[in-house]
Amino acid sequence: MAETMMDRREFLKFSAKLAALGALSLNGGFSALAYAATDESTGLRWHKAPCRFCGTGCGVLVGVRDGRVVAVQGDRQAPVNKGLLCAKGYHAGAALYGADRLRYPMIRRNGRLQQATWDEAIDLIADRIIADSKRFAIYGSGQWTIPEGYTAMKFLKGGLGSNEIDPNARLCMASAVVGMITTFGVDEPSGCYDDLDTCDTVVCWGNNWAEMHPVLFSRFIDRKHLGHKIKMIDMATRRTRTTDAADHYIEFQPQTDMVIANAICHELIRRDTYDKEFVRDRVRFLADDKTPIGLEEYKAFLADYDLDSASKLSGVPVQQLSLLADLFSDPNERIVSLWCMGMNQHTRGTAINNLVYNVHLLSGKIGKRGSTPFSLTGQPAACGTCREVGTLAHALPGGRVVNDEAHRRDAERIWNLRPGVINPKPGNHTVAMFKAMMAGDITGMWVQVTNPAQTIPNLTENVLKNNSGFLVVSDVYPTATTQIADVVLPSALWVEKNGMYGNSERRTHQWFKLVDPPGEARDDVWQMFAVAHRMYEKGFEGMTNRDGDFLLTIKDEDGKAVEAWRWEVFKDFNVDKALFEEYRQFTLLKHKDLAPYDEYVRTRGLRWPVVRGSNGNWNETPRRFVEGDDPYVKRGMGIAFYMDKGKENRANVIARPYTPPPEVPDKEYPFWLCTGRVLEHWHTGTMTRRVKQLYNANPRAYVELNPEDARQMGVYTGEKIRIVSRRGNIVLPVSINGRSVPQKGAVFVPFFDETKLINLVTLDAYCPLSKEPDYKKCAVRLEKV
Amino acid sequence: MNRKTKILTVAALYGVMTAVLYVKNIVLAAEPVSLKDILVEEQIDDQNARATLRAFYTAPPVIPHEIVAKNAAECLDCHRDVTRLEDGRVAMATPHPQFSNCMQCHVPGQAQTFDEEQSDWQGLEEPERGDRWFALSPPTVPHRLKLRENCLSCHGPQNPDMTMRTTHPQRTNCLQCHVPNVLAEF
Numbered sequence: 001m002a003e004t005m006m007d008r009r010e011f012l013k014f015s016a017k018l019a020a021l022g023a024l025s026l027n028g029g030f031s032a033l034a035y036a037a038t039d040e041s042t043g044l045r046w047h048k049a050p051c052r053f054c055g056t057g058c059g060v061l062v063g064v065r066d067g068r069v070v071a072v073q074g075d076r077q078a079p080v081n082k083g084l085l086c087a088k089g090y091h092a093g094a095a096l097y098g099a100d101r102l103r104y105p106m107i108r109r110n111g112r113l114q115q116a117t118w119d120e121a122i123d124l125i126a127d128r129i130i131a132d133s134k135r136f137a138i139y140g141s142g143q144w145t146i147p148e149g150y151t152a153m154k155f156l157k158g159g160l161g162s163n164e165i166d167p168n169a170r171l172c173m174a175s176a177v178v179g180m181i182t183t184f185g186v187d188e189p190s191g192c193y194d195d196l197d198t199c200d201t202v203v204c205w206g207n208n209w210a211e212m213h214p215v216l217f218s219r220f221i222d223r224k225h226l227g228h229k230i231k232m233i234d235m236a237t238r239r240t241r242t243t244d245a246a247d248h249y250i251e252f253q254p255q256t257d258m259v260i261a262n263a264i265c266h267e268l269i270r271r272d273t274y275d276k277e278f279v280r281d282r283v284r285f286l287a288d289d290k291t292p293i294g295l296e297e298y299k300a301f302l303a304d305y306d307l308d309s310a311s312k313l314s315g316v317p318v319q320q321l322s323l324l325a326d327l328f329s330d331p332n333e334r335i336v337s338l339w340c341m342g343m344n345q346h347t348r349g350t351a352i353n354n355l356v357y358n359v360h361l362l363s364g365k366i367g368k369r370g371s372t373p374f375s376l377t378g379q380p381a382a383c384g385t386c387r388e389v390g391t392l393a394h395a396l397p398g399g400r401v402v403n404d405e406a407h408r409r410d411a412e413r414i415w416n417l418r419p420g421v422i423n424p425k426p427g428n429h430t431v432a433m434f435k436a437m438m439a440g441d442i443t444g445m446w447v448q449v450t451n452p453a454q455t456i457p458n459l460t461e462n463v464l465k466n467n468s469g470f471l472v473v474s475d476v477y478p479t480a481t482t483q484i485a486d487v488v489l490p491s492a493l494w495v496e497k498n499g500m501y502g503n504s505e506r507r508t509h510q511w512f513k514l515v516d517p518p519g520e521a522r523d524d525v526w527q528m529f530a531v532a533h534r535m536y537e538k539g540f541e542g543m544t545n546r547d548g549d550f551l552l553t554i555k556d557e558d559g560k561a562v563e564a565w566r567w568e569v570f571k572d573f574n575v576d577k578a579l580f581e582e583y584r585q586f587t588l589l590k591h592k593d594l595a596p597y598d599e600y601v602r603t604r605g606l607r608w609p610v611v612r613g614s615n616g617n618w619n620e621t622p623r624r625f626v627e628g629d630d631p632y633v634k635r636g637m638g639i640a641f642y643m644d645k646g647k648e649n650r651a652n653v654i655a656r657p658y659t660p661p662p663e664v665p666d667k668e669y670p671f672w673l674c675t676g677r678v679l680e681h682w683h684t685g686t687m688t689r690r691v692k693q694l695y696n697a698n699p700r701a702y703v704e705l706n707p708e709d710a711r712q713m714g715v716y717t718g719e720k721i722r723i724v725s726r727r728g729n730i731v732l733p734v735s736i737n738g739r740s741v742p743q744k745g746a747v748f749v750p751f752f753d754e755t756k757l758i759n760l761v762t763l764d765a766y767c768p769l770s771k772e773p774d775y776k777k778c779a780v781r782l783e784k785v
Numbered sequence: 786m787n788r789k790t791k792i793l794t795v796a797a798l799y800g801v802m803t804a805v806l807y808v809k810n811i812v813l814a815a816e817p818v819s820l821k822d823i824l825v826e827e828q829i830d831d832q833n834a835r836a837t838l839r840a841f842y843t844a845p846p847v848i849p850h851e852i853v854a855k856n857a858a859e860c861l862d863c864h865r866d867v868t869r870l871e872d873g874r875v876a877m878a879t880p881h882p883q884f885s886n887c888m889q890c891h892v893p894g895q896a897q898t899f900d901e902e903q904s905d906w907q908g909l910e911e912p913e914r915g916d917r918w919f920a921l922s923p924p925t926v927p928h929r930l931k932l933r934e935n936c937l938s939c940h941g942p943q944n945p946d947m948t949m950r951t952t953h954p955q956r957t958n959c960l961q962c963h964v965p966n967v968l969a970e971f
Contacts (some may be wrong), residue, residue: 042909042965063909071841071909073931083931084884087892097906214889241888244856248890647915652812654858680892691906693840693847697892699899 009094035512035601039063048075048604050501051089052494053682055142055377056080056213057503058089059604062495064514069093069495074139078604079195080507087213087680091691092494096515098303098477098690102490103519103752118520118530118567121487125446126534128470133160133444133542137433141449142169142379142386144524145499146508147579151528151552152448155396158415159532159551161544161685163427164400164442166393168450169379169386170430171457172571174770175344176375179353181362182290182769183652186399186590186643187387190624191336191372191606192505196220196368199336200433201327202232204344205257205356206776208740210241211679213376214339221245233324235260236342237674238704238748248323251743254672254777256314258348260321261355263310266302268362274548275331282639283361284650288657301655313658328363334370340378341676344410345775349767351656358653366651367626369641377504378677384460384502384509386593388608389583393433398586402426414585416545429584429771431457431764435486437469444470448524449491453480454684454754457773458764474524477686480754485503490777491524492517493687498576506592506607506624510576525579526550526570533565554578590643591632660776662765665745669725669779671709672746675762676776678739681752689752703732705782706744710736714720715784722783723747731785747780831949832911838894842910843929847894850874860887867943878938915963925963930965 034045042488044063051058054705059078063071072093076083105121106113122253129136138152144167156165196202196219207215222270234246235257243249245513252260268274285298293301307325311318327333337360343352347598356373357366365371389397400407412478428436434456436442473485476493496517502508517523529552536543536550543551553561554575561571562578577597587594593609595618600606611631612621623629627638633640640649667674680698688694703723705715715721715738722729732749742748763778838846854860862868863876865886870876879887915924933939942954956962 042912043910065909072909073843076931084890086889087845090890094904094906096838097904099903099905177881198843210889214886218884218886218889222883222885225885241856245886355813369839392895557820559839679888690903691840692901693892693894696896696900697893699896701914 013120021178030273044071045346045410045510047495047514048077048382049495049510050503050509050605051085052092052095052143052687053088053380054213055379055382056215056607057380057507058085058215059500059509060085060089060092062514066429067515069096069515071115075604078606080503080505081215081219084215084218087694088254088682088688089215089594091688091694092257094691094693095687096493096496098687100478100690101518101521102476102478102482102488103521104490105494105520106488107248108486112283112782113482113485120156120521121489122527122530122534124294124471125487125531126538126540128444129160129531130535130538130540131230133540134162135164135442136160136444137164137166137428137437137442137446138447139430139433139447139450139452140165140386140391142167142172142382143449144381144391145386145497145501145576146381146384146389146583147388147498147500147576148448148524148528149381150397150579151392151525153389153391154415154552155528156229156533157396157402157411157422157572158417159535159780161421161423161542163393163425165391165427166430167386167391168452168455169382169555170392170772171345171775172341172378172772173344173375173387174348174381174392175349175353175767175770176377177349178770179357180375180785182350182654183357183475184625184641184643185355185645187684188383188384189372189374189504190367190626191374192622193219194622195334195336195370195372197373198222199334200230200370201333201335203229203324203327203335203337204234204242204246205337205339205352206236206237207339207376208236208238208240208242208676209338209340209376210245212378212677214679216376217245233327235534235540237672237746238740238742241679244531248320250316250320250324253313253315254660254674254746255346255348256316256658257346258352258355258656259310259314260316260324261352262302262305262656262658263307264324264328264359265323265355266305266310267307267322268328268359269299270306271325271329271480273329274362278639279362279653282650283649284646284652286652286654290652293655298653298655304657313687319641321449328359328365331364332366333365335365336370337364337373337374339374340347340376341510342776344375344554344770344772347662347765347767347774347777348656348659349766349772349774350769351654351659352646354652354656354657355428357651361651361653363642368625369623372623375504377458380503381501383504383506384500388502388577388587389711392729393429394602395398396422397584398588398592399590400586402753410586410589414582415551416547416554418546423544431766431771431773440468442469442471446472446474447481447485448474449479451686452477453683454485454757455751455759456764457759457775474527475686476521477690479684479686480757489527490517490519490521491527492521494522495524499709500576500580503605508594508600508604508608508610509605510597512601517732522567523570525575526564526567529570529575530567548680554582566784584609661774663726663763663777663779667781668726669781670745671780671782672742673723673725673761674742674746674748674776675751676748676756678750678752683752684754685752686754698750698752701732701750702735702738704735704738704740704742704748706742706746707736709782711732711748712785713782720785722785723749723758723761723780724783725761725763725778725780727763730756730758730761732756751775792871814861831957836911839908840906842911843931844908845890845932848888848891849894851895854887857885857887867938867941867970869943875942875943878935878941879936880933882935925965936960 046061058081059075074083074085109117230249233248235250296542360366360373364665472487474489495514640653680694766773803878834937868876936959
């Protein structure tokens with residue numbers, strides 16, 4: 001009887017919890033509306049957040065107990081990943097607890113980094129910026145939250161009247177941006193992940209998504225279990241896990257992806273299988289220099305890319321090129337093209353992006369359910385922060401640019417600046433910025449959320465040796481960059497602060513701070529507020545707005561200014577919300593409309609443009625430019641590229657010729673070198689190499705060789721060889737027939753290992769339009785050691 | 786027998802059965818069987834051994850053996866169903882065969898080169914055993930069902946881990962009697 005009673009009490013408690021949770025679905029206790037819930041079976045409180053790592057933007061649930069993260073799981077309510085994660089995501093919580101977290105500010109004195117107070121550090125930085133404000137740069141990140149990037153922009157472009165700001169995203173998606181702007185007149189993919197659920201075929205353009213975007217990869221290939229007839233074509237220079245799951249592997253010579261794309265277009269026109277109606281109504285042809293041309297001239301341009309010539313240049317058999325042309329010729333075939341760094345880190349990165357759009361535009365495979373070209377991003381907010389907030393040397397928020405008078409006036413109005421404060425001349429892009437730092441043209445730099453001393457191509461040693469400028473680094477762990485810093489600021493990481501990210505499919509995510517940062521570590525937003533206010537106190541004019549108030553003034557709901565530069569105030573006030581509501585005003589111009597902050601709190605992200613419907617709901621846009629999905633497409637238009645600069649709702653097919661790479665293997669340096677990531681590690685490994693399970697899975701860098709090359713050299717797995725380029729060299733253990741196998745005459749090295757800096761070897765040549773360097777191809781020779 | 790007698794007989798039988806169950810319940814509850822204790826202990830040992838393969842409860846376990854497999858098809862050669870290897874080891878069946886990119890979540894775990902001093906991580910512990918209403922009632926499921934939809938891959942009759950084996954494999958609708966904790970299922 002007593003047991004029965006207790007059970008009834010338990011049951012009542014259970015019912016009360018049910019009621020508290022609201023709508024409770026049978027297969028999950030987390031209601032669609034709730035962003036946090038308590039699980040009394042484990043004493044945990046679970047909160048929603050986007051994953052800390054890649055651009056896929058998976059939804060995770062973070063389990064918190066006694067002020068610590070103790071578990072992470074996939075969020076079933078998240079439409080991106082539907083409950084599944086990858087190894088990095090599952091272990092994201094452990095990335096917070098590396099034993100050597102930076103816990104207090106440090107200042108370099110007598111050549112050594114020594115503990116300092118926040119006040120000293122803030123004061124020193126403020127003084128140094130005031131001393132030479134126009135030559136002070138901010139180098140940021142695609143892992144900046146939206147409010148962080150926005151604050152940095154306002155600080156630098158509004159406060160210092162300079163444009164010396166660029167993000168590490170320059171090194172990963174600048175080509176995608178310029179490609180999109182030149183083809184469609186506006187940035188970011190029009191398709192969405194849902195297309196992976198309905199397409200017949202995925203074509204990977206040099207994209208190992210089994211390791212780099214594993215959750216999307218499995219979202220697609222798991223469809224085979226449902227009996228879907230799907231196929232995958234892997235075009236690459238290296239056999240990877242993606243190849244293992246592919247139906248066709250098309251191996252091409254580095255850089256000749258351009259030839260393949262043009263050859264497909266050549267065949268579509270030769271066979272007369274291109275989508276004539278779509279091309280007539282929605283496409284415009286442009287020459288390489290962007291002068292308008294007709295279809296006949298475009299045909300003449302393609303004459304060089306017949307299957308035989310293309311096969312000779314690319315090394316791809318005619319049959320395989322034909323296979324691609326067959327697929328794109330079939331009007332019923334739904335095709336998603338995917339790419340990421342393979343096409344973006346390319347000395348003709350912009351052009352190859354344009355060329356893949358050409359293929360989809362000519363075949364009409366865009367804006368249809370399951371048919372779209374889709375540019376994946378590497379970082380969690382490369383889209384949300386770098387591309388949308390526009391943390392680039394030439395940009396202003398919301399797709400604006402500094403050299404447009406009207407755009408500058410907009411920003412000056414929203415930021416309440418004195419007219420003319422914003423500088424019309426773009427600043428240095430990333431590679432140029434570091435070169436300017438070497439040359440002394442930039443005298444100070446603040447690096448946030450990134451590790452350039454490990455990632456800048458061919459500059460590492462120079463950066464390490466000739467750091468003459470004043471270098472401030474905000475980070476969470478000691479890195480190659482903090483080693484050479486003059487001031488190191490300890491930052492809050494992921495769920496130790498409020499944040500917002502924006503993923504590859506235009507989805508904006510929000511999360512709340514769940515645990516305290518360790519020691520004296522503080523939010524990057526606060527760090528910038530504190531330095532800006534110190535400069536304001538010292539009378540630096542730039543940090544005042546038009547009314548003479550502090551530039552970064554934010555107000556509470558009653559319109560009262562909040563002293564957010566004081567940590568005690570900052571940590572208890574939702575500064576993110578205030579900044580985001582201000583930033584939202586920028587997003588309307590290019591129809592990248594964002595909803596109010598609270599809409600993101602109660603959802604698992606929304607894809608912009610998010611426009612308020614007549615019923616008062618904020619509606620997201622799964623597919624951009626598509627009638628019925630995108631409210632900016634007029635009724636009856638079907639598909640409208642409404643950001644077309646020519647105002648004809650057309651997209652541009654641009655005749656981009658193949659250009660050989662700047663450095664090709666020769667007698668002295670006979671091998672191609674390609675670099676990239678692995679599944680277990682995030683970028684330079686500063687977080688993931690501090691997680692036991694991820695570290696053990698892939699502890700150290702290695703060099704992958706083709707077995708035939710290895711046989712000729714007489715080396716075996718585990719033996720060390722030296723990789724030498726014209727710029728530098730590195731010794732690494734050999735991996736043969738391991739996880740991936742490069743084509744004959746090529747080697748591959750992952751870049752996550754801070755003890756093995758492969759970027760001493762890489763080339764710093766970049767795309768002339770996007771300024772994105774090519775980490776994927778340079779010539780090296782191999783020496784036994 | 787008239788109607789009244791029938792009712793009385795049924796009521797009497799019911800009373801006797803209830804009394805028997807009640808007494809049995811008290812006896813079992815008051816004097817735990819020692820074999821049960823041993824089994825519980827073994828189960829905890831096994832649970833701890835499994836726990837070392839995870840960063841925290843619900844994290845995907847790392848792969849404890851050397852890997853030659855390059856893709857899911859090769860992993861499933863052994864892990865689609867329980868497979869007994871020549872050396873006596875037993876490969877567990879995957880509880881979620883609907884997913885086909887195994888190494889997306891399960892990463893190689895053989896190398897033990899990580900310096901434990903480098904991390905202050907303390908992950909969520911494995912759950913306690915399931916609840917019972919009384920000794921004879923079916924225990925509730927103590928763990929989440931997410932990615933563990935196929936009960937028999939761990940609790941099946943071929944599982945090497947004796948203590949986890951179901952005593953009644955002929956019953957295949959597990960959740961009919963063993964109810965999950967829906968509040969733990971996020």
